[in-house]
Amino acid sequence: MAVNTRVRPARDATAGPPLRRLGFLLVRRRRLVLSLALAVLIGAGVLAAGAVPRLSLARFEAPGSESDRAQAELIERFGTGSPDMIFLVTAKNGTVDDPAVEAEGRELTARIGREDGVAESASYWTRGKPATLRSEDGRHALVVVRIPGDADHVRGQVLPRLVPEITQGAGMLQVRAGGGEEVFRQTVPLARQDFVRAELVVFPLAFVLLWLYLRRAMAALVPILAGVFAMVIGLALLSGVLQFAEISTFALNLTLAMGLGLGIDYCLFLIQRFREETRRGADRASAVAGAVEHAGRTVLFSGLTVATSLAVLFALPFDFLRSFAYAGIAVVAGGLVAAMIVLPAVLASIGGTMLPKRVRPEREAGFWHGLATRVMRRPLVFGGLATAVLLLLASPFLGLRFGVADDRILPLEAPSRQTQEIVRQSFPAEETDAIQLISKNTASGDISQYAVNLSQLPGVAQVDSAAGSFANGRRVGAGDPARFQGEGAWLSVVPSAAALADDPVRLAQSVRSVAPPFEVLVGGYPAELSDYRASVVDRLPLVLALMLGVTFLVLFLMTRSLIIPLKATLLNVLSLGVMFGAIVWIFQDGNLSGLLGFTPTGTLDASIPILMLCIAYGLSMDYEVFLLSRIKEEYDRTGNTEEAVATGLQRSAPLITAAGGILALTFAAYATAEVMFVQMLGVGMAVAVLVDATVIRAVLVPSLMRLAGPLNWWPSRVRDRGTTPAR
Template structure:
């Protein structure tokens, strides 16, 4: 790296970068006076750093379209590779868009086939899928308008596709099943349509409210990325409900008796789900205990959740920026590209501050106008002290070791730097990520309370019961515990990593588990609403809690199971993607849906409702005045 031909080639690369309109500053191992933190110990690799101006979207687009193709090249005796956090983000967005298109190509035809098998009617399959696509395209159109006024992440398109198709199918199944049921009972087409809208339509509205409320809680976070999911989630719910209550009933009224199966199976009031529920309710304590133990075992790994910071390894090894970072991890013991920037006011003694900062465990070197310091001692003069001073401030660069940024201790490192520089502003990529994590986690209790309170209110309004919303909340949290157990086992600890094709790093980025909590909680409550609406309807007719649960289970569980299976398949298709974030969403949400539709709804709901008896339907009475 110190030969004249290598120096000349590196100088040419620096000059090209410096001439770029969007590059504000360029520095390197060579221009920094052979800075050892910018070179590998074996002398095979060295770093050139460039600061790109502009907001994140502009910078990432320019890096993806210009820097990556133009600077992934050879220059004389050296090979040049591009890395950096914004370069990684640009490729994550690009790969996510590719995954989105692949999923779209798979989801629609697969859902169509599954719906034909379910309905035995091509028209109904097309109609149900049409409601889902109406929700998807309507939401994408509204997001495009919204993007004119605020930032919308490209990941929002992914959640729009899978939730739009999934909710469209959920609501379509429920509405069509009720329409068929009314026709089978002998109702005229107009009457069947009216009853369907009044009963199933009411359930769809309550369901939509619970899902939208869960996703709207993401607006509490002051980050455009998570807010984008809130925009997409709320809009797709609105469009799915609108399609299910307008387009679908109108089409069913036109189809009339043609919506029925040609050879419908006999009505079985004592079918599989009735018999399963009866068996569970005969021994409710045994089944409740067994279900809780099973859920507990599956969710136990969640106790080992370790929150970390994202890095390039969410990308597959074939991504060019991932390959760059793999080389850096293998050969450079320090992180000069992720130095902490300490901006201190004029009057600060740079030598004293640099000496103090360099003693912090995890800080390899501190560059200051007073010189370069390591382990508390002055080592040499800094190559360009003027670059670190201005009329109003003094800048120091605290270069961390790679080991210090590899685990969960980055916030502690940033806090240690800030503690020694109380009057200074500390920035840089590690500080930004630490602040992001702190801001994110500090709002989790608020979001959790909002989701639980709103969903409780919606379920109370639907059921007029105090116990049912409490039970539903607890059961939904149990299914989410299983989801987090899977996330820890698979994506944190690396089980099935080779099968899925990702690299575990031993921690999870907090943003996506939070997103998945909102999505999975809303969808779980979606199925709770479907089930409870039929149970409540039967209880109002019979006044018999056990009979109401069994008959409601028989009428709703097949639909819930079918809807859950289809939605789980939709989400699981994201496991075929290349970005680990999308794989997490796909696998984790699919597991939560399956557990919710089987263990929770098939075992725990009937057993707990049997144990509660008439208390399920108790509502406190309020008397005002004397």
């Protein structure tokens, strides 16, 4: 069959749907479009380079919560607050109680307190030698440090200078840095290295897979370049957002991962449609216009679906999660520009290099057509079996336990991880993660009895107050009015290491349940975790409702059907269940931890599953849109649901499988990361994409559409013919 590759004006260039007219316009103005695209890319590259250093370091906080107000009161009224970091001091010889070691420890504490940016420094030796700041074997003691300011100031300015200076070691002491701020300071560069390393692997592998599918080097290269274009445009758009909002540095990682995946996906669909139009005898201009008209409409709906799925993160009052909404929407916009504007101009210019060297006749009844036909003959059998398997894979999700990230997201060789391991194993209590109880007004009441009651709670190692220190209902130390009194009073509830490792949220709830002699605000790490988790979980129904509702509306606008969006929603929820089942089984329960090289904690941070929920739902619906668009196109042509499903699957499934495989590869490469957050995102997203692009699309979509029959297209006009009874 001869292929017409010439570009010539078409008589219908000004007629037809808007997207078709756009395609012809891009063909006519291809040189101008490509010149502008190059100029935009250069300008965007400059903006993108300037945006990266301005990305922020975020904390897991619940603004306006009780714990947030408590921390503000503690700083304002008492000039103190929760420690931001610790220094673990080890006696090289003897114990920390030896006079020479004590003298050096006091000097170290004072020296840290004099450092720029440090507001407060206290230690085992300056606080009257409490057991909570001394290891059980006497070899280690803690210096607790408070550094005011946001995460960028603490992690970006103070710690890089403070930590090397203090930990260089001298005299009788060995000093190590730890604590939450130091842990997450070390997390950021490791996460960046993980993504860079993964991208270096993904790019060549993606090129090879694209070449194996498209069989032309240029056709394989262009989608990858489109992915790069999407990344750069996405980062450039973020530079504008940074004028009025903070964006987490972790959003850069999402931009890189999604930019490549979506750029490849969108371009693949237009290139495939361009090839189909050419194979049917269209000249190059008409083939480009046809690709923009049909595949372009699908890409637009797909982009809208992904963007709206991520936009629901704006409903959460956390800058960390909102950052991913900004980044995701920006990179989708970049992908749409690359596929809908730049690629048609490229096809018009060098489209011949995108075509297969040998044209094969289009097959109406290949493997996928036969599979769909077999599934639709027995939809209950195939659909029921596939559903049972997916529900089994999703079942670990029922054991989900929310917690918070700690040092164990880092590899074992990370210095702050090693510090925290010593603290966890050697100290009986967690002084740095104490719960603080701050009087709302001037305190009046029996503080000592209140402290006694608190000290009797399971999981409480000690309660410190102006009236004394108490453990197990008994006074074990003198009070410290200078520390705990001022405009009112406050108490410090020190948890045991075991209680903090087991369930800090339950501990915070127990402390809040004890009746105080005066009104109090409850703060400190366990309370912050409790408030943060409650804020996330409480808004989860709203996030789900918005996500399901908005994507349902988008699919309704595309299909003009109420049944198909409902079916698509149910199937995507099922694929999400499999993804969550996988991350619970692997990352919470610890299966495959040896292979992947991480340490399970028995819980999952609430932020990451919600982020994965929005990303995975959008990408899953992405493939649903691609498949349904071809099925609807065939149904509009034939009026027969079964034939439309079989033909639509035959024409779209190879492409969906290839695109899904490449996108899954993109995410799966992050399983080699050193930071567990990155591993979880990569593995979970890869599982979701693979399940969605295979079992969901190849088995459950045909079986459910066969069972629904003519109702698939309700309330639009139904005109099915030739259906057979379902079994």
